[in-house]
Amino acid sequence: MDRLWLAVVVGVLQGVFEWLPVSSEGNIAIYLTAVEGLPPSAATEFALFLHAGTAMAATAYYRDEIAGLLRRLPEWRPSAPSATPEVTFLGVATLASGVVGIAAYATLEELFPVLAGGAFIVLIGVLLVATGLLQRLADARLGSREEPTLSDAVLVGVLQGLAILPGVSRSGTTVSALILRGYDAEASFRLSFLLSIPAAAGAGLLVLADGVPTLSPTAAAVAVAVSAVVGYLTIDALLRVVERVAFWAVCLGLGTLAVVGGLLTAL
Template identity: 55%
Template sequence: MHTVLSTDLSVAILAGIVQGIVEWLPVSSQGNLALVLTLVGTDPAVALQLALFLQLGTTLSAATYYRDEIRTALAAVPGWRPRAAYEGDNAIASYVVVACLLTGVVGIPLYLFAVDLAGQLTGGVFIAVIGVLLIATGVLQFASESVSMGGRTTPTLRDSVLVGAVQGVAILPGISRSGVTTSAFLFRSYEPPAAFRLSFLLSIPASLGAAVLTLLSAGGLPGISLSAAAVALSVSAVVGYLTIDVLMRVVDRVPFWAVCFGLGGLAIVGGGVVAVVV
């Protein structure tokens, strides 16, 4: 299906701005970007694929922002040993590898299911489904706020498996990747700053993998021209880098479970209206 995004660069710019801002907020960047694309006329299945693909831009932002942590993890790779996999600097490298494997095991089947399902849904129903999943994310974040904050900062094998599997579930639009992975760390008694740092470090390889999966499943760029893709990725990278530091501070002050509830409720109502009108 020929989409608005493939011919209208203004929509590509809008998509890049939305992705660059909401990627850092635990309110599902994929779900909200898919909502925006669906509202401007994009087929739901294509909107889902584009929302995953356009995370490449903010992946570049995150890699730049966390370049010191990435450099430390890479420097530990030559000296990595199985017996000391979760000791010292080895812990971050082991965490990323194990968590990414679990993300793929859980996320790939869910992605194929979600794309197939989205292709069968009308725009209104698709929007409502995203709303339900946004509310589910809000419930999880609300529950994690009631957990007594611990002092843990270094991931273990169990943490890697748990967080990797949870991130795989976040392939579904409306499930916030940062929201559910951070909540998982909080449930495991991590300090909030460490939980956010580990969550975003894992987002870099996960987003790269999601983009590759999208390109393979769609047989190329999903309903988007090369020029529009370049614009959207560039805008999301620039906006993402400019906003990550500010929005990371906002996360400590705003109850994002309430934001998820509000956005989810609006999506359910709006999706129902669209479905009835259509």
Template identity: 55%
Template sequence: MWNRTLVVALVAGILQGIFEWPPIFSEGNLVLFLTAMGENPAIAVQFVLFLHAGTAISATVYYRDDVARIFRSIPNLRSGSAFRSGSAGHDTAELSFLAVATVVSGVIGIASYRTLGAMVSELAGGTFVALVGMLLVATGILLKTADGFELRNRESSTLTDALLVGALQGIAILPGISRSGTTTSVLLFRSFDGVSAFRLSFLLSIPVALGAGALSLLDAGIPAIALSSTLVAVLASAVIGYLSIDGLLRVVERVTFWGVCIGLGTVAVLGGLIVAM
């Protein structure tokens, strides 16, 4: 006899691995899936945050050379040269960008997480689904706006880039707001090309995803799903996440992600409102 909890966890891990990278929401679609499977919204949110540990592993392995190179630049980090332009300061600038954006994301993300906990405990199931849908639509609108921006193909990041990306990424802990979509959109607004924007977003996902998993673990312990099922889900998200990164980079300029967000978000809003009635 098949174990329903194990199967649901496995599917959730696979979905996390696929949808962590494209700017079409991660927390939102998984929360909706787990809620549809009968899971309590609060437990669903906690489980989804915990699954970020898997995709953090996949991004670290995929970008292992970049991660090693950035860590080697730590001794070269000096006051006043953190965001220095030019090839000599490129690694240092990336390290500074990741560090500043991660700290800002952590501060704002913790506040957003606390707000999320209060929201989930107060909202009924259908209302919560409708709220997630509205956040998905907002993400789609942001992506559509960024899609029409004229690019100047910047490569070096600045302190302003780090502060903006970090602040909006902290808010993206809310289900329905795509972390990848938000960060890449901000970088597109800041005149990075698509490939560079996604690369920085992927690198930034590593410390942030580990932080999200740790925050969930410290706040509520291991998710209220069987330990074996949780481990299977994390492993699945790591393996599938690694395989999906390369695929996304190949189609980054071919798929209209904003349309997917708005379409599925609208369906979620309508469905949630019907359930809430």
């Protein structure tokens, strides 16, 4: 894939969709499969690779919070992890998401040969619907917890690892899980997006290890750069939008359309 215009288009889509709980990977993979004709494996790898750009954007946006966490890192002690709860949460959740994410990615690669065209789009649609239902369950829940626990870290890390599957929204599932665990929306979004930085960078590196076969080096650089710039410029506004819009319904709608479209394609 050497078309630079396409790299720009998907970079913009990633820079916007990453902050919305609608699965940027799933929607970009649908576009690349249904419109550009890429096979499911190539579409998924390309969509995952773009997370490297939005990881840069999130790092820049949360630079003060990251600096504060790094200053607290020397205070962390294995014997007293609760003394630095956020450091412990981010470390344990990142480890859990890495283990689960690698296993999920390996499983997905095994399934690609049987996920031709329509079946792949149907799978994404089903996972989008599941994401929407989880968000609906968490909708309007009120909480006041502030310090995450070890069990929170494991739960959220596992869910984030599963978000490597196209159609599972990383932010939608992790934020919903934190809300259901008793955190308010603001704290849930903050923890979720801080956690997204190592996960997004890891997803990009995981695909890069396979050589990103669908991209020329120039197109890869352009796509990542565009997603980073657009992501940084849109994150603040879009996070405010997420607090006001019922994205669980958006997920259900997109998922239903994907299922119907995938079934029609398969017929």
